[in-house]
Amino acid sequence: MNDSIFGEPEASALLAAASVETGLLERLHARLEEAAGHDGLLDVAYRTIDTPVGALLLAATEVGLVRVAYESEDHDRVLDALAARLSPRVLRAPRRLDEAAREIEEYFGGARRTFDLRLDLSLSSGFRRLVQGHLPEVGYGHTRSYAQVAQLVGNPKAVRAVGSACATNPLPIVLPCHRVVRSDGSLGGYAGGLAAKTALLRMEALAA
Numbered sequence: 001m002n003d004s005i006f007g008e009p010e011a012s013a014l015l016a017a018a019s020v021e022t023g024l025l026e027r028l029h030a031r032l033e034e035a036a037g038h039d040g041l042l043d044v045a046y047r048t049i050d051t052p053v054g055a056l057l058l059a060a061t062e063v064g065l066v067r068v069a070y071e072s073e074d075h076d077r078v079l080d081a082l083a084a085r086l087s088p089r090v091l092r093a094p095r096r097l098d099e100a101a102r103e104i105e106e107y108f109g110g111a112r113r114t115f116d117l118r119l120d121l122s123l124s125s126g127f128r129r130l131v132q133g134h135l136p137e138v139g140y141g142h143t144r145s146y147a148q149v150a151q152l153v154g155n156p157k158a159v160r161a162v163g164s165a166c167a168t169n170p171l172p173i174v175l176p177c178h179r180v181v182r183s184d185g186s187l188g189g190y191a192g193g194l195a196a197k198t199a200l201l202r203m204e205a206l207a208a
């Protein structure tokens with residue numbers, strides 16, 4: 001029994017109208033995105049992508065990819081923080097993130113082990129930025145302890161500071177802080193949650 005208040009023709013017409021409206025909105029947004037970029041009004045572009053560890057927010061400036069954020073970080077709060085720290089001119093502009101989205105999808109598909117993206121590291125400074133810049137040296141399928149990373153950056157006593165740098169990494173996955181664990185082998189913290197960290201390490205271990 002069909003409980004719909006619409007007959008099949010009416011339902012089909014409504015679906016067609018909704019599809020047309022969606023297409024129109026997408027075209028209007030694309031024009032807005034293009035105009036904002038042309039007029040220099042787009043400082044931070046963002047989009048979201050679906051991955052095996054949940055939806056990721058990607059954000060980029062003209063310099064490069066500036067933020068990767070997990071759902072657990074609250075995407076709306078992340079966008080508010082970007083507006084406050086970088087520029088209020090933040091707009092959903094998927095095309096600027098096409099390359100980043102492609103490389104991250106290749107990573108999850110097992111076709112990529114390192115990233116070739118231009119990065120904007122302006123959300124970090126000082127020792128945190130130094131540590132985050134060295135994270136790609138921890139190779140795919142491998143882990144290092146916080147103490148080992150402290151040695152890597154030339155400050156063996158700065159184990160806690162290394163942990164803080166990993167915890168505040170604005171570009172997880174691309175700058176692989178998930179590969180940094182405690183000296184006893186336990187995972188330690190992770191912005192995306194321990195389930196995500198476990199999943200990333202397991203995926204890399206199986207593919208390595």
